[in-house]
Each structure stands twice: as structure tokens, then as C-alpha cells.
Amino acid sequence: MFAWLGLALVALVALWFVDAPYGRRARSGWGPGIPNRLAWCVMESVVLIAFYATSAAAGVTPSGPTWVMGGLLTLHYVNRAFVYPWRTRTRGKTMPLTVMLLSIGFNTVNGAFLGADLMRLNRPDAWFADPRFVVGLCVFAAGMALNWHSDGVLLRLRAPGETGYKIPRDGAFRWVTSPNLLGEIIEWAGFAILTWSLAGLTFFVWTCANLVPRARSNQRWYHEKFPDYPKQRRALIPGLW
């Protein structure tokens, strides 16, 4: 798992210099295009398959806290794989096959590590009263609320049939350009705390490696595309960056 953690730092450096070619940064040269909704559904659902397969293979009866941890992961990924894609208004847009395959690889390893580590720890019921669980759960819930709300603001910007871009102004977009990404980072920080696991920490580091460069890229993109883009709006951290 330490090699996987080290690879996250390599990904961070790579993504700092090369924009991942999907969404507003989609471009040719990364393989055939897969319809957006299908790509999101396939690449995000493999986390659940890997997580539950590894958990079952551990041959351990899950404790109450382990069920809750798995439930939180499931809640996130059921939304991301089966609800979110069908709320997007990206008709006709595609994701390069290379991006989809890299995401499938990442999600498979991540799901497997989480399943194995959470079953290995299999926290006893007393974990429900541990401050790490309580604080982590609050952080996770706050991050998920921010992520879901901000994704919703973006998805409502387009009328049915539209695929262009507008300046988002509602919710936490008043302060930062990518509050959905900030919410996701907070969410997995909460998960790392509430599980107090190496797999949870590693997933948090990977999330930062993916999303911090993306937030920087989004900030540049908005300033290039919209001359009237709010000058005081930060990239990811209100008032700071």
C-alpha cells in the first residue's frame, strides 16, 4: 500500500503539468470516445465490486462500525455511478477510453485496498463512541453535503439540451471555483479519520492528487473563458487559494 501511496504523489506531479482530458478539458489523442454517462457509470461502479469482493474474501463477519463504513462508501458510489451520470447534461459528449481505463484501474485498486483494510481492522462496536469516528463522520457528512450541493448547482446551470458553460454563482461558488471538488476532498478526509486506516488515508491522498491540480486548471479555464469572471473567487480554499 505504501507503493500505491507513492504513486499518488507521482500522479499529483503529472496532473499538475498535464490536464486530465475529460469534461471541459476533453481533447483528442487519448483513444476513442466513450459516451459520458456510460463511462462514469462503469468506472465508478467498479469500486463497489472491488470493495465487496475483497470484503467477502476476507472471511470475517463485519462488525457494526465496518458495516457503517461500507455503507458510507456505498452511499457515495451509488450516487456517483448510478445517479449523478443521469443528472448530467452532457448529451453527445464523450470521455476518452484512456481516461476511463485509468479510472477503472485506480478505482479497482482503491476499492480492494479499502475492503481488505476495513475488514482487517473490523473495528469493535466501541468504535462508535470513539472521537475519531464521531469527528470523522461529521467531516464526511459536511463534505458530502458540499459536494452534492455544488454538483447540483453546476448540473442545473444547463437547460435540457444545452451543453455549453456558464458562470456558477450559487452556494459555495460565491467563494471558490470548485466547491464540488473541495467537498469531495473534505469527504474523504472525514472517511480517513472515521476509519483511521491506511487505506482511508491513501484514498484521501489520491483524491487530493486528482482534484487539487484539477481545481487549479478549472480556475485558469474560467478566467480565460469569461472576462467578467469574479476576481475575488479563489480556486479551492476560501480566501486563500
Ligand SMILES: NC(=O)c1ccc[n+]([C@@H]2O[C@H](COP(=O)([O-])OP(=O)(O)OC[C@H]3O[C@@H](n4cnc5c(N)ncnc54)[C@H](OP(=O)(O)O)[C@@H]3O)[C@@H](O)[C@H]2O)c1
Ligand atoms: N475522488 C476523485 O478522485 C474524483 C476524481 C474526479 C472527479 N470526482 C468527482 O466527480 C464529480 C465530477 O467531477 P468533474 O471533474 O467532472 O466536475 P466538473 O468539471 O465540475 O463537472 C461537473 C458537471 O457539471 C458540468 N459543468 C461544469 N462546469 C459547468 C459550467 N460552468 N456550466 C455548465 N455546466 C458545467 C460538467 O459538464 P461537462 O462534462 O460538459 O464539462 C459536468 O457534467 C465531482 O463531484 C468530483 O468531486 C472525484
